[in-house]
Amino acid sequence: MLHTWPPFSETRAEEVQPIEAAFTVAPDILAIEGDFAYGEYLSSECTTCHQATGANDGIPGIIGWETEDFVIAMHAYREKHRENPVMQMITGRLADDEIAALASYFKSLGE
Amino acid sequence: MALNRRSFLGASAAGLSVLAAPTVQAAGHGKPRVVVIGGGAGGATAARYIAKDSKGEVDVTLVEPTRTYYTCFFSNLYLGGFKSISDIGHTYGGLAARGVNVVHDWATGVDRAAKTVTLAGGATLNYDKLILSPGIDFVDGAVEGWDITAQNKMPHAYKAGSQSELLKAQLAAMPEGGTFMMVAPPNPYRCPPGPYERVSMVAHYLKNNNPTAKIIVADPKPKFSKMALFQEGWANHYEGMIDWIGEDFGGGNVSVDPGAMTVTIDGEVTKADVCNVIPAMKAGRIAEIAGVTDGNWAPVNAADMSTKADPDVYVLGDASQQGDMPKSGFSANSQAKVCANAVRGALTGSRVFPAKFSNTCWSLIDTNDGVKVGATYEATDEKIAKVDGFISATGETSDVRKATYEESEGWYTGITNDMFS
Structure with a gap:
């Protein structure tokens, strides 16, 4: 099945930007196994702004997300279905496997 | 032991x-x-x-x-x-x-x-x-008449701490209708939008505390980072307060006299009440x-x-x-x-893993009026090379500018935790 954006739980629904229409990511992309160590390295670019504690201070927390939610959100920025020029730029050069790696790592921080 | x-x-x-x-x-x-x-x-x-x-x-x-x-x-x-x-x-x-x-x-x-x-x-x-x-x-002799022994008379405030406190105290002590002068640095230097955010923040302070005061900037450059955004903001928030003298009008031909508290720009001598000298770096x-x-x-x-x-x-x-x-x-x-x-x-x-670099610089022009510029970079054999970038647009809504300022506050917390925690 195709997964639909946004599939968020209540705990972070308020952090999520609205999106103009359902945004989908193909199953084979969602199925990519994230390289945890690579994700840990790549995550350091994110933690300049997004706090590793998950706090929300003007910039949303991103730890502990379900990997699928994370992957869909990043693809939505990359395809410019979500706004914010910083996020569109950062995701613009992330390959599918890099997004999967980040999803794997940030999920682990919430565990 | x-x-x-x-x-x-x-x-x-x-x-x-x-x-x-x-x-x-x-x-x-x-x-x-x-x-x-x-x-x-x-x-x-x-x-x-x-x-x-x-x-x-x-x-x-x-x-x-x-x-x-x-x-x-x-x-x-x-x-x-x-x-x-x-x-x-x-x-x-x-x-x-x-x-x-x-x-x-x-x-x-x-x-x-x-x-x-x-x-x-x-x-x-x-x-x-x-x-x-x-x-x-700082490069020795970069601004004629200024050296590090003059930093209490004419602070640089470009390494934060006591210099920042000094410049703020001098700003607060300015006489009514006084003149704040800045000698801006040539490229390349720390924080390209920094001098112009500083002009904005000084103007914000003066608008609220000393509204007839003036700001004069002598700049050796013909243009600067986020120039259109700053100039739009200065016109909107601080009309008539800021006089930016760029290279074309002699802004690079500057000397200072810290004893007399004067700045000479292209031969014209001006008395400063506060003078912020940011030398070449x-x-x-x-x-x-x-x-x-x-x-x-x-x-x-x-x-x-x-x-x-x-x-x-x-x-x-x-x-x-x-x-x-x-x-x-x-x-x-x-x-x-x-x-x-x-x-x-x-x-x-x-x-x-492969090198990936990024940068974003937020600047505050006035209360809840934030702007940003950013880019991503990659490593080539020759240098760190720009891949992609963005900049805030002129004429953005106040909601966008407020969100940008709030984002900068989030970034500050994030990066300082990323450095010190």
């Missing part, structure tokens, strides 16, 4: 400045040793990431003379009254708790053949890899002492920030000559992570 890291830190904190060399090389045990000089956005981040990710496999010593580090980023917001001085001050206890050996001292010498660093307190540190992140110093002096500079800056390899002069000496941030990235705290933090990954890999065999 053999000192371990913790007791060394305690002794240092108690103000004992001289310790014999062997005690500083605590917990050697044959582990690879990294010495980091400079505890700002580059050095603190590099020390933190190497210590955190190596999980004790690498000995990390951070040499930083100040016990409280005041970030240059957001120091303009302190001038504008949006932040207190304590809001921008950070200490090194978090890094010490992560296992970084924090030594509050000046590095005065580097012997690259012996792989040692000498400290002002007399100690010698051995290293396998040396990371220099010393920030900036160069790499912090230890980079020159280490012999890794070429001209004013230290050329580095983009893949890992190692210097062209020595593969075991790395330079981060403002002091480096790397290519397309602006000299900013964000850039230094980004470069530090690439460097930390490469250094740890070289010393422990851990995986080394």
Whole structure:
């Protein structure tokens, strides 16, 4: 099945930007196994702004997300279905496997 | 008594400045040793990431003379009254708790053949890899009439802390209808939008406290970072208050007389009540002492920030000559992570991933009127090269500008945690 954006739980629904229409990511992309160590390295670019504690201070927390939610959100920025020029730029050069790696790592921080 | 890291830190904190060399090389045990000089956005981040990710496999010593580090980023917001001085001050206890050996001292010498660093307190540190992140110093004679002995009469306030407090006190003491002057720096320099955010924050303060005061900027450049955004903001918020004199109108032909408190711009003498002189910049002096500079800056390899002069000496941030990235705290933090990954890999065999760099610079023009510029970068054989970028648009809604300011506050918390926690 195709997964639909946004599939968020209540705990972070308020952090999520609205999106103009359902945004989908193909199953084979969602199925990519994230390289945890690579994700840990790549995550350091994110933690300049997004706090590793998950706090929300003007910039949303991103730890502990379900990997699928994370992957869909990043693809939505990359395809410019979500706004914010910083996020569109950062995701613009992330390959599918890099997004999967980040999803794997940030999920682990919430565990 | 053999000192371990913790007791060394305690002794240092108690103000004992001289310790014999062997005690500083605590917990050697044959582990690879990294010495980091400079505890700002580059050095603190590099020390933190190497210590955190190596999980004790690498000995990390951070040499930083100040016990409280005041970030240059957001120091303009302190001038504008949006932040207190304590809001921008950070200490090194978090890094010490992560296992970084924090030594509050000046590095005065580097012997690259012996792989040692000498400290002002007399100690010698051995290293396998040396990371220099010393920030900036000023080019001697860059502004005629000004040198470092004049910094109390005409502050630079471009290394944050006491200089920022001095400039703010002078601003508060300006007579009604007085004149604030700035001598802006030539390229390249720390924080390209910094002088113009400062003009905005000074104008914000004056509008509320001394509304007939004037601001005159003498600038050796024909244009500057986010120029359209700043000029739009100055017209909207501070109409008639700011006179920017660029290169075309003699803004680069400047001399100052700190005794008389005058500034001469293209032959015309003006009396200043406050004068902020931001001279031309160069790499912090230890980079020159280490012999890794070429001209004013230290050329580095983009893949890992190692210097062209020595593969075991790395330079981060403002002091480096790397290519397309602006000299900013964000850039230094980004470069530090690439460097930390490469250094740890070289010393422990851990995986080394491709370099990715990014930068965003937020500036505040007036209350809730934030703007930003950013870009991503990659390593090429030649340099750090820009990949993609964006800039705030003129005419944005107040909601967008407010969100941008709030984002900058989130970033400040994020990056300072990423450096010091």
